[in-house]
Structures are given as structure tokens and as C-alpha cells.
Amino acid sequence: MRWSLLALLMLMAAGVAAKPSVQWSSPEFSGLHKLASEFRGQEDRPGELTRLEFKTDIRVDKDTVRRRVRDVWYYSSSNDVQNNGTDRIYFDEQTDQLTVHLAGSIDAKGRLHAFEADNLKITTVDNDNTFTDRRQAVIALPGLGAGSVAMLEYEIVTDRSRLEMGWADIFSSQIMAPVSDWMLSVQWTDGEQVAWEGGGQWILCEGDSNGLLCSGADIPAVRLAGEYSWADEINHLIVGEAKSWDAVIDRARTAFDQALADTRGGDELLVELQTGRLSQSEQIALIHEFVARDIRYVSMSELGHAVTPHSVASTLSTRYGDCKDKSAVLYHLLHQIGVEAYPVLVATERSDSSRLAVPSMRYFDHMVVCFELEGSTRCLDATDAHTDWLHTPAWIQGKVALKLEPESKPRVIDVAPFRxxxxxxxxxxxxxxxxxxxxxxxxxxxxxxxxxxxxxxxxxxxxxxxxxxxxxxxxxxxxxxxxxxxxxxxxxxxxxxxxxxxxxxxxxxxxxxxxxxxxxxxxxxxxxxxxxxxxxxxxxxxxxxxxxxxxxxxxxxxxxxxxxxxxxxxxxxxxxxxxxxxxxxxxxxxxxxxxxxxxxxxxxxxxxxxxxxxxxxxxxxxxxxxx
Amino acid sequence: MDSWCYIGLCLFNAQERIATPLWAFVFAMLVWGGLFTILEMRFNTLKRSLANPQFRDNRRGYSWWEWSIALPMACVTFGVLPYLSLGALGIYDIDDLPAGDVYVDVEGRFQFPVPAEGWVRVRPGTFAQDESLFEMRGPAEDVWAIVYHYEGLSLEELAVDRRQTLYSSIRRAGCEEFRQFVGGSLNVAAQITCTGMDLNMPSMWSTGIVESEHGLYELIVYMTTPASTFNRRKPELLRMTGEFKAL
Missing domain, CATH: 2.60.40 (Immunoglobulin-like)
Structure with missing residues (x-):
């Protein structure tokens, strides 16, 4: 028993989890053979890594969202293979079921190399500051060489009943490599409200009350130099449940408030911190320092807590939590000393609020607590254990934020004149x-x-x-x-x-x-x-x-x-x-x-x-x- | 004659306080010389009225050693001093610079304000030891200005050299330097000013150095003049170097 427990711990420590959410179906390679054969027959093959086809079919019904994806790549050189020979499929272990239908390649001589299911690795993704418990299925495509064509075909089924904030998918037709053929089709049943927005200049979308079809061809690679925000610079297409910002705020705030149902330990903590005889500014500083430093950051977006924080009592007891858990504690303690604070969602990868065209939780990956003091807004990041409370941490300045108060809209957090x-x-x-x-x-x-x-x-x-x-x-x-x-x-x-x-x-x-x-x-x-x-x-x-x-x-x-x-x-x-x-x-x-x-x-x-x-x-x- | 002596004394006294033109100095010297000649004649008349007056070397007027001093000094007085005074007497003058205008170089290389009357453009070489673009005689004695152009020299190199040179050229010197951008450009303008004493009179060097696409331009202004004139002219000269620009 002890040995099995040790083995399990070692497995988890290595970041390799079991594969309960992943299934394999019997692969059918005829499509890949045909495509590769046709491609080899072409005289004007690309001189660089090229996505030959990216096709996504989404079916939305009352209970599930099914996404079937087909992704085909051409590797023109061994350098392409070195840098891009491993594919990854991202999914949420708590809500998604992944089925891999096909993973393999055909080399320049026409030989098939099928990916073996046993070689699949499921690893954790860096989930700091995300509202999901994401995993990645790592598929190191076998037999790749210069002139290879690789295909990956899979399906992700999301159980909508397990989603805390509804579904929304974000697509980018333009990537770091040229794309020959790109297509997205979405179909939904009567009664479903689906909204979509964006897409950019390289694809054309047509939609009606039950579906959406977007397609594009010969899309050039993105050429960006220097530091940039992918979300701000590249045109994205977002498809998801139609909601207003108020609806998003209402659901997120309701989830947040659940953490405040049990605040045991809060009052005792304030006594322990000896805030009684301090000025309000000193109290804020002390509380902020406690939450930022004495509650350690641990990503905690397991089932039921992707958006909903753990209770204040739980976080105070365990002394760990993620941004929303720590924010809930900070919010509660600030209210206890008379500060009218409010939670704020932050999209740390986005600086342009106009790009948040479809109201959705998907844009946001962080939470802070803000309040008004002496005519200015102070935002405290409970996960930043190094910046004092009087200054907004540099990494969220200028980022898009959504105040979880009715009638709020996404806006950018103020940027300090001198960082x-x-x-x-x-x-x-x-x-x-x-x-x-x-x-x-x-x-x-x-x-x-x-x-x-x-x-x-x-x-x-x-x-x-x-x-x-x-x-x-x-x-x-x-x-x-x-x-x-x-x-x-x-x-x-x-x-x-x-x-x-x-x-x-x-x-x-x-x-x-x-x-x-x-x-x-x-x-x-x-x-x-x-x-x-x-x-x-x-x-x-x-x-x-x-x-x-x-x-x-x-x-x-x-x-x-x-x-x-x-x-x-x-x-x-x-x-x-x-x-x-x-x-x-x-x-x-x-x-x-x-x-x-x-x-x-x-x-x-x-x-x-x-x-x-x-x-x-x-x-x-x-x-x-x-x- | 007493009143003439008194006028002469007043004139020399005034020259220690305010700058006077060279002709007034020459005139005063001539008057003083004439008065001394008359005085000498009177002494000789008195001497002749004495019994048995003693005139040494009556035929030649002076003894040999007096001649050895008198002759060289006469050469200096009638030869060298007028030559040295040619510049001040306007021999090298080219044209007057109108007061209140901004003087713009005819070749469009630089400009500076002319804050008062009396500035006269003179031939290059009048004041400068080395090659200059432009030279001016000021509205008072020992006030002049020179414009230079340099290529292959940085502003910092020239400024360091000027700081050291100007500081050491006058007694009890105090120097200040201020730099700023030229207009909306990223070219730098420096103004260095050193004030002190020279031959018991207030003295000032001020230089304006500006960067341009064609190298450095410099307007350097000098003034050693009695205190009253110095205090009145100093802001004018500082304005010239402060507003000196390369075009």
C-alpha cells in the first residue's frame, strides 16, 4: 500500500498524471495517405513549415460542446522538425473528454509512422493565474523528417453541466507559420444562444440562427518582432454563449460571494494582527502583507473551483490558495476594517479593451481587489508578495480589467506615469x-x-x-x-x-x-x-x-x-x-x-x-x- | 591753466569708472602734454631770470642718458601706439550692426542678437589669433566678439578646453556653464561665462557653443571695462552668447 502511494506521489511529482480523460479510437490512415500522396505530387511545395489544413467542427447542444479538429502540417526541413515536431492538445481535465482519432506522419518516401497510444503524455500546464485546470496531451509525432506530412485528428467533448461560466472558444487563424487552408464550422441546436465576433482580415465568416461557417486560405505567417501581446496584436475569432457583460459579472460575482459564506477565522486573524490601534492605511498595509506573504500561492482551479474561490475560512486554515482564493480573503479582511473593496477580473495578456467584443469570462486569467481611497483607485494584487499596497504591480498596469459590480465594462487598469x-x-x-x-x-x-x-x-x-x-x-x-x-x-x-x-x-x-x-x-x-x-x-x-x-x-x-x-x-x-x-x-x-x-x-x-x-x-x- | 588740469584729472578719474572712447584718451594726453610743455617753458623763464642760471648741456637740451630714454619713447608714442590703436580708431571697420536686430550671417551659417548700438563688424584677424568666421568690435573699449567654426571636435571637448582657458585667463575667476537643446532639435547649446578681474578692472569671457549638422559654431565675447560699463553691458553680452544659434 505504501509502495503504491509512493509510486503515485512520484508520478504526480513528475507532472505526469494518469489519463482518465483521454481515449483512443482506431485510427484510419487512408485520409492521411491520400493527402500526403497528393501533396507529394505537387511541384510548388512550401519552403517552410506550413499548416496545410486546420479544420474545426463544433456542435453545441444543451448538454455538451463537441469540437472535432483536424490539423495537418508539412515539415520542409529537419530544422522545422526539431522546433515543431511535438504537437499538443489542450483540455480541461475537469470538464473535457479528449478522444484522439489519429496521430501520425508520412515521410518523404511515403512511409507511414503512427503514434502509439502508450507514448502519450499528459502533463500539467502552468496554471498560475488561470481560471481553468488545464492539461496538455503531448504527442511527439514519430518518423518526422524533411518532407514529412503529419496529421492530428481529435475530439474534445465538454460537459456543460460542469462549467462554472459557460463555454467560449477563441481561435486565431493567423499563426507563426503560413496556413494553406483554414475552416471553422459551428452548429447549434434550437434554443441555444451563440454569439461570435472578430476573425480578422484573413477569414470570411457567414452565420445564421443555427450556425456559423468561417474559412480562409493562404494565410501568411505572423511576423512580429520584439515584445508583444499575442492577444492584442493578432486578430482572434471568439465563439461562445451569448451573454451580456452584466450576466458575466453576475455569474462571476455570485461565484466569488460563495467564498464569503464561511469567513471563520477572519476576526481572530485581525485580532492576531493587532490592527485595532492602527490607522486605516496601516491596517490596509498589514492586511495586504499578510495575504500576499503569509498565504502562499498554489493553483487551485479543481472541479467546482475554476471560478469559485475556496471559502475564506478554508484559505485561512490551509494558508494557501490561488489569486481568487487570496482575493476573497483580502476582500473580506478589508471589509472588516471598513474599506469598501470590490473584486476585479484581470486579463493579463490583454491591453486593448476594444478587442473584448463578445462578453465572456474566457479573456480573464487573474483577480485583484480594488477600492477607492482619497480620490484614486487602489488595486491590490494578493498574489504579489513583493509590491507595497500603494503601488499597482507593474505586470497588471495597463491590462484589461472587469470590475465585478453591476453595469461595469472592461477597462484598462491605470498605468503609473513612472513605472x-x-x-x-x-x-x-x-x-x-x-x-x-x-x-x-x-x-x-x-x-x-x-x-x-x-x-x-x-x-x-x-x-x-x-x-x-x-x-x-x-x-x-x-x-x-x-x-x-x-x-x-x-x-x-x-x-x-x-x-x-x-x-x-x-x-x-x-x-x-x-x-x-x-x-x-x-x-x-x-x-x-x-x-x-x-x-x-x-x-x-x-x-x-x-x-x-x-x-x-x-x-x-x-x-x-x-x-x-x-x-x-x-x-x-x-x-x-x-x-x-x-x-x-x-x-x-x-x-x-x-x-x-x-x-x-x-x-x-x-x-x-x-x-x-x-x-x-x-x-x-x-x-x-x-x- | 589750473582749470585745464582739473578737467584732465576728472577725465582720467572717469576712465576708471566708465569706458570712454579712445579719441578722448588721446585728446586728454595731448592736453596734458601741452600743459606740461607750457609749465616747462615757465620754469625755464623763471630760471633765466635768476642770476647765473645753470643750464646743463645747453646746446643739446638733454644729457646723453636722457636722450637714450626720450628717443625710444618718442618712437613708441608716435609709432607703435597709433598702430595698435588702428583697430579702435575704425581702420578695420566693415559695417555697423543695427541694434535690436538679429544678425544673420550672409552665408546663413549662424545668427545672434545685437542688443545695443555700437557693434561694428571688423575684418577677420582684428582680434582673433587664429582663423575666425566673423569678428566684431563692441560699443566700448576692450569689448569684442569672434565667431568660430569647428569640425571633428565634440562640444564636450571644446567646452572643457574653454572652461580651462577662460578660467585661467582672468584673476579671481568664477565660471558658470549652462546647456540646453537648441530649439526643438537634439543638438546641444552650451554657454560658458567666466568673470573676474584684469588689470584691476572687471573682466568677462562668455562663449556660446552650438552643435549643428555642420559641426560646432562658437560665439566668444570678451569685455574688460570699468565697473559701471561692465555692469551695464554684461546682460547684453550674455544675451548674445545665450541666443547664438547655428542655422
Whole structure:
């Protein structure tokens, strides 16, 4: 018994589950033979990986949604095989039944290679931040080589009674490879309300009260460079149950509210957290930190809980949960201290709310809790254990969100004008021997503090120190190995600071005049990391705010003569200004402020924007002389 | 004669406070020279009325060592000084620059404001030791401006050189530098100004350096002049270098 339990645990640990939802039917390869034979007879075969056919038939009735898919690929080279020789079928283990009808290939010499059912692997998908319990059936197609044609034919049947939010499918006719033939047909029985929208320029759709037929041919591959959101850039066709946004909100909110039926442990927790004598802001900070850090994230979208959170009592008891579970706890605790919070669904892959044409839950994969405070909306992400509550985590800024309150519509979460905010203080004292001592403090603020906290808290103290030394030596100087101190990592404060102290051996002759210059290393590092790419699309700049204060004391050996320039570089992209304060002949204070707000930059302006950054890097250097 | 002496003293005293034209200085020197000649004649008349007056080397007027000083100084006075004063006397003048206008180079390379009357374009080489594009004599003595053009030199290199040179060219110097974009472009304009003392008078160097597609252009302005004139002219000169532009 113990051995079987151990085996089961090992199997689960390997991410390979049993195959209860997958069936095999006896394959019939005549269709594949015929297709491959015809294809080999063609003289103008494609010179790249090509989807020869993608055909989907959907039948919708009262109890089920049946999707029959036929997917045929041509591999022109062994490179195509290396990169794309494994196919995957995605399905929800809780609601779907997968039947594989055919999986095999025919090589360039006409030999058939059938996929054996025993070789099928069912693995978990990265289900962080999803409202489904998805699996993937991994099919490593056998016998593939240059000139092979592969076919996969399967059927997924969804039990509608097990769906919490109704059905909806999203299709993209245009993919990273050219598509020769694409077809979708949907048929539904009388009484079913089905809506569809989109599709884009490459397919043509015709629909009536009982069906929809879409088709397209010779669809070119998508060519996208740089960072992009697939959901925003590519035209999609969505087909699903016809609902209004209010209906979606109502069902999602009803599901959410179920978690609030049992809130045992909440009051005791507030007592334990000692929130009683704190201000409301301090209470919010404490509650947010508890939910974000002391309830660990575990994906929990099993049957009945794809959309419905586990009860607050359950999550408080187990101290784990996913975004909706943690959000329910956060929502409850905030209400307990008098904050009128509300749950909000987030589509983390989407930034364009106009593309959510058919009301559906399918777009959303995350949940946060928001509330109004002092005239502005605060959104707290209970799964972000690193960003303080006053700042919206960077990764959901600008994403499409749906407030679970009646009459709400999808809208984009506000984007901070400056996502990356840094403050640098440096004190540089020249010694009488011509060396110098230096103390620096870099302070990362808000979203940037969250990112740094995430990055640094994952390291032990030795790794952290090694990273800091390496970073300093790359950015500032490799002549020294400073001592570092980190503050703000332990709790969710708005700032994280990295302090360093070091001493440089003599590098100037105190008997001679001095001529000193240095690049504003940390300022330059921030600018360098944000150059825009030319991708053919409008580029997004996330917003950068840096303030550096350098204090120099030339010590006993010199008197200051000429100082670094003051400047004000300002245009429609942003502004960098420098003030120089010269208290006496020994001390110099140089304050530099850079502000480049979050903005869209048209492709035609990207070169000019990057040239603007070039000038800022060049002009940020500090130079002065003494005698 | 006493009143003439008094006028002359007032003139020299005024020259320490406000700038005066060179002709006034020459005139004052001539008056002073004439008055000293008359005074010398009176002393000689008085001397002759004495019994047995002693005139040393009566035939030649001066002793040999007096001649050895007088002759070279006479050459300097009547030869070198007028030559050095040619520029100030307008020998090299080309044309006046109208006050209040923006002067635009005839070849369309640069422009700057002319903030006051008295600026006169002069022949290149009048003030500059090296090759210049344009030179101007200012509205007061020891006020002038030069425009240079450079290729293959960065703004930073030129600015560093100017900071060091200007700082060391005047006593008790204090220098300031300010940079900004030129209009809506990404070209940078720098203005460096050093003020201090030169021969006990306030002195200033100010230079405007601008980047352009055709290299660097620089307008450098110099002024060493009595305090009252210095304070009045300083904002005008700073405006010239601050608004200097490459076209």
C-alpha cells in the first residue's frame, strides 16, 4: 500500500498524471495517405513549415460542446522538425473528454509512422493565474523528417453541466507559420444562444440562427518582432454563449460571494494582527502583507473551483490558495476594517479593451481587489508578495480589467506615469593622498522596489552580496569591492535601498591640479535598459524617474576651480535637469533629475527617442577641476 | 591753466569708472602734454631770470642718458601706439550692426542678437589669433566678439578646453556653464561665462557653443571695462552668447 502511494506521489511529482480523460479510437490512415500522396505530387511545395489544413467542427447542444479538429502540417526541413515536431492538445481535465482519432506522419518516401497510444503524455500546464485546470496531451509525432506530412485528428467533448461560466472558444487563424487552408464550422441546436465576433482580415465568416461557417486560405505567417501581446496584436475569432457583460459579472460575482459564506477565522486573524490601534492605511498595509506573504500561492482551479474561490475560512486554515482564493480573503479582511473593496477580473495578456467584443469570462486569467481611497483607485494584487499596497504591480498596469459590480465594462487598469523610480545619493570624499572614500545609497521606489524585492529576496546573503559587487563593478568601477547593506527587503514597504561603502586607492597626484570626471553610472544604467526597439508597431515606454544627488568634497589637497555644467534638456519625450550647488571651494553638490513619463512612441519617432536617450547618457557625465 | 588740469584729472578719474572712447584718451594726453610743455617753458623763464642760471648741456637740451630714454619713447608714442590703436580708431571697420536686430550671417551659417548700438563688424584677424568666421568690435573699449567654426571636435571637448582657458585667463575667476537643446532639435547649446578681474578692472569671457549638422559654431565675447560699463553691458553680452544659434 505504501509502495503504491509512493509510486503515485512520484508520478504526480513528475507532472505526469494518469489519463482518465483521454481515449483512443482506431485510427484510419487512408485520409492521411491520400493527402500526403497528393501533396507529394505537387511541384510548388512550401519552403517552410506550413499548416496545410486546420479544420474545426463544433456542435453545441444543451448538454455538451463537441469540437472535432483536424490539423495537418508539412515539415520542409529537419530544422522545422526539431522546433515543431511535438504537437499538443489542450483540455480541461475537469470538464473535457479528449478522444484522439489519429496521430501520425508520412515521410518523404511515403512511409507511414503512427503514434502509439502508450507514448502519450499528459502533463500539467502552468496554471498560475488561470481560471481553468488545464492539461496538455503531448504527442511527439514519430518518423518526422524533411518532407514529412503529419496529421492530428481529435475530439474534445465538454460537459456543460460542469462549467462554472459557460463555454467560449477563441481561435486565431493567423499563426507563426503560413496556413494553406483554414475552416471553422459551428452548429447549434434550437434554443441555444451563440454569439461570435472578430476573425480578422484573413477569414470570411457567414452565420445564421443555427450556425456559423468561417474559412480562409493562404494565410501568411505572423511576423512580429520584439515584445508583444499575442492577444492584442493578432486578430482572434471568439465563439461562445451569448451573454451580456452584466450576466458575466453576475455569474462571476455570485461565484466569488460563495467564498464569503464561511469567513471563520477572519476576526481572530485581525485580532492576531493587532490592527485595532492602527490607522486605516496601516491596517490596509498589514492586511495586504499578510495575504500576499503569509498565504502562499498554489493553483487551485479543481472541479467546482475554476471560478469559485475556496471559502475564506478554508484559505485561512490551509494558508494557501490561488489569486481568487487570496482575493476573497483580502476582500473580506478589508471589509472588516471598513474599506469598501470590490473584486476585479484581470486579463493579463490583454491591453486593448476594444478587442473584448463578445462578453465572456474566457479573456480573464487573474483577480485583484480594488477600492477607492482619497480620490484614486487602489488595486491590490494578493498574489504579489513583493509590491507595497500603494503601488499597482507593474505586470497588471495597463491590462484589461472587469470590475465585478453591476453595469461595469472592461477597462484598462491605470498605468503609473513612472513605472521605474530610483533615487541615488552619493558622497565622494577625496583624501589628502589622492584617493577617495565613497558612500552610495540607491533607493528603488514603488513598482521598482517590488521587482527588486522579488529579485533580491530570492537570494541568500552571499549570493546577494556577490550580485551587488558584480553589478557595482560592471556599472561603476572594477577597482574596488564595496561593502553592501540592503534595507526594505523584509516587509512590503514602498522603498528598497542598496547601500554601499568603499575606498579607492590614490588615483590623483595631490601635488598637481585635479581634473575629475565620472559617468552617472546608475542613471545611465536605467536609461540604457529602456531603449526602444523598432518592431514595426507603436512602442511603449514604461516611464522613468531618476533623481541623483552627488556630493563631492575635494579635501585638503585641492580647491575647486571649474565646475560641471548645469543643464535643462527638455522636449516632448521628457526632461533632464541638473543643478550645481557650490557652497565653498571644497564642496560641490550636483543634483540631476530625469523624468521621462510613460508614453507611446510611434515607429517613426523611435530613432529620435533613442537619440534623445543617447544625448541624456552623454550629458549626464559629471566633470570638475581643482588646483 | 589750473582749470585745464582739473578737467584732465576728472577725465582720467572717469576712465576708471566708465569706458570712454579712445579719441578722448588721446585728446586728454595731448592736453596734458601741452600743459606740461607750457609749465616747462615757465620754469625755464623763471630760471633765466635768476642770476647765473645753470643750464646743463645747453646746446643739446638733454644729457646723453636722457636722450637714450626720450628717443625710444618718442618712437613708441608716435609709432607703435597709433598702430595698435588702428583697430579702435575704425581702420578695420566693415559695417555697423543695427541694434535690436538679429544678425544673420550672409552665408546663413549662424545668427545672434545685437542688443545695443555700437557693434561694428571688423575684418577677420582684428582680434582673433587664429582663423575666425566673423569678428566684431563692441560699443566700448576692450569689448569684442569672434565667431568660430569647428569640425571633428565634440562640444564636450571644446567646452572643457574653454572652461580651462577662460578660467585661467582672468584673476579671481568664477565660471558658470549652462546647456540646453537648441530649439526643438537634439543638438546641444552650451554657454560658458567666466568673470573676474584684469588689470584691476572687471573682466568677462562668455562663449556660446552650438552643435549643428555642420559641426560646432562658437560665439566668444570678451569685455574688460570699468565697473559701471561692465555692469551695464554684461546682460547684453550674455544675451548674445545665450541666443547664438547655428542655422
Amino acid at each position: 521605474w523610480k530610483v533615487r541615488v545619493n552619493s558622497e565622494f570624499h577625496f583624501t589628502a593622498q589622492g584617493g577617495a572614500t565613497e558612500q552610495q545609497t540607491r533607493t528603488y521606489i514603488g513598482e521598482y522596489a517590488g521587482m527588486f524585492r522579488n529579485f533580491l529576496s530570492g537570494m541568500n546573503s552571499d549570493s546577494r552580496r556577490e550580485w551587488a559587487v558584480k553589478n557595482y563593478q560592471e556599472q561603476v568601477s572594477d577597482l574596488v569591492e564595496p561593502v553592501f547593506e540592503f534595507t526594505g527587503l523584509e516587509s512590503l514597504t514602498p522603498e528598497v535601498s542598496v547601500r554601499s561603502a568603499t575606498e579607492y586607492d590614490p588615483f590623483l597626484n595631490p601635488e598637481e591640479s585635479m581634473s575629475y570626471f565620472e559617468h552617472s553610472a546608475w542613471l545611465n544604467q536605467e536609461i540604457h535598459s529602456l531603449y526602444l526597439e523598432k518592431t514595426g508597431r507603436t512602442a511603449r515606454f514604461p516611464g522613468l524617474q531618476v533623481e541623483t544627488t552627488h556630493r563631492f568634497d575635494v579635501g585638503e589637497a585641492w580647491l575647486l576651480t571649474t565646475l560641471t555644467p548645469e543643464f535643462e534638456y527638455s522636449n516632448n519625450f521628457g526632461r533632464m535637469v541638473r543643478y550645481v550647488q557650490h557652497r565653498d571651494d571644497k564642496n560641490l553638490k550636483v543634483i540631476t533629475k530625469l523624468e521621462i513619463p510613460e508614453q507611446s512612441v510611434r515607429q517613426g519617432d523611435v530613432d529620435r527617442f533613442n537619440q534623445f536617450l543617447d544625448v541624456l547618457v552623454r550629458e549626464s557625465r559629471i566633470s570638475f577641476a581643482g588646483q
